[in-house]
Amino acid sequence: MTDVPVGRSGPRAGLRLDPRAKLYLLLLANLLLFFHVDTRGEAIMVALFLLPLFAAGRWRNGLRLAVLYFALLGLGLWSDAVTLDGAGGGSGGSLISMMDGGANVGDGTAAAWATVGHVAGLLSVGIRMMMPCLITGAYAFTTTSISEFVCAMRRMRVPEMIVIPCMVVIRFFPTIAHDYRQIRNAMALRGIAAGRFALVRHPVQSLEFIIVPLLMNATFVSRDLSVAALTKGLGIAGEHTCMTVIRMRWFDWATMAVCTAPMALAIGGVL
Known part of the structure; x- marks a missing residue:
């Protein structure tokens, strides 16, 4: 290598x-x-x-x-x-x-x-x-x-119980941002709160159509990211290698x- x-x-x-x-x-x-x-x-x-x-x-x-x-x-x-x-x-x-x-x-x-x-x-x-x-x-x-961050944390002898949650958090926010853009596109397609400042002009619609779906989806996203991290073997005991x-x-x-x-x-x- x-x-x-x-x-x-x-x-x-x-x-x-x-x-x-x-x-x-x-x-x-x-x-x-x-x-x-x-x-x-x-x-x-x-x-x-x-x-x-x-x-x-x-x-x-x-x-x-x-x-x-x-x-x-x-x-x-x-x-x-x-x-x-x-x-x-x-x-x-x-x-x-x-x-x-x-x-x-x-x-x-x-x-x-x-x-x-x-x-x-x-x-x-x-x-x-x-x-x-x-x-x-x-x-x-x-x-x-993600790989650079995990490698740096392991070089600093950080326990795996801290590395795995940190990795999930780092991947969590880009996923939530992607979900937010998808929700905004769906709202614009239906003519709901369309425009740059529509969220400020219609705060009730923002709460109903954006915040509520994001909060409901956040639980599933965190669970899927945790499962993905464990599937890759990050929770296995012993010394890990990094490419x-x-x-x-x-x-x-x-x-x-x-x-x-x-x-x-x-x-x-x-x-």
């Missing part, structure tokens, strides 16, 4: 990290959320997390995630500016004071903008803090095959080190 590196799966596949390096980046993203790193360190980390996504050839997904993150970042900065201006101008910049009847509000327009700034800030910060996890998760699960060859290379270690440095500096108060 010829050892084919996992970094490339075709002439245009792009540069891909080892699955263990991808899991490490996902761990860093969760630690970034846990330690609540400041905005500067978070932006640097997000930029570093986006680079492997672009290097793997996922330009469309990378650009979408980058635009979404920096839009949320800009919205949060605008919210801070509006809130500080409202508080400094004596127009009730505090959201609690505005909910208290507006007794100390001198300018209604400034108070309204401050309220909008508070709400926008809450939404932008809440979603933005989840973006590093979404970026690393999207990179890990869209560029890693997929993975190995850590220099750019895997370099990526892990470069992505770790900003978070360590931010936690230490240097950055």
Whole structure:
């Protein structure tokens, strides 16, 4: 058997990290959320997390995630500016004071903008803090095959009782997405909730014709995937072999080190 590196799966596949390096980046993203790193360190980390996504050839997904993150970042900065201006101008910049009847509000327009700034800030910060996890998760699960993931988990000596459920979960979401597209096509064929924003205009129909069939089908999908995994012999005791060859290379270690440095500096108060 010829050892084919996992970094490339075709002439245009792009540069891909080892699955263990991808899991490490996902761990860093969760630690970034846990330690609540400041905005500067978070932006640097997000930029570093986006680079492997672009290097793997996922330009469309990378650009979408980058635009979404920096839009949320800009919205949060605008919210801070509006809130500080409202508080400094004596127009009730505090959201609690505005909910208290507006007794100390001198300018209604400034108070309204401050309220909008508070709400926008809450939404932008809440979603933005989840973006590093979404970026690393999207990179890990869209560029890693099932065999590569199983091989990486076994290299890390992960028990089979964890490997099999993880494999089922990875295959579960693409199957559910396929079922969703089939349901939407069937609805469009019958003229039910047709159009791009039809689900927003008709929420009751969305609940009846989409969510209910998906929930009912999810049980059967998870059962079939579990049976398929056990049929392939993943539950057999003993040492397993894998046809997929993975190995850590220099750019895997370099990526892990470069992505770790900003978070360590931010936690230490240097950055």
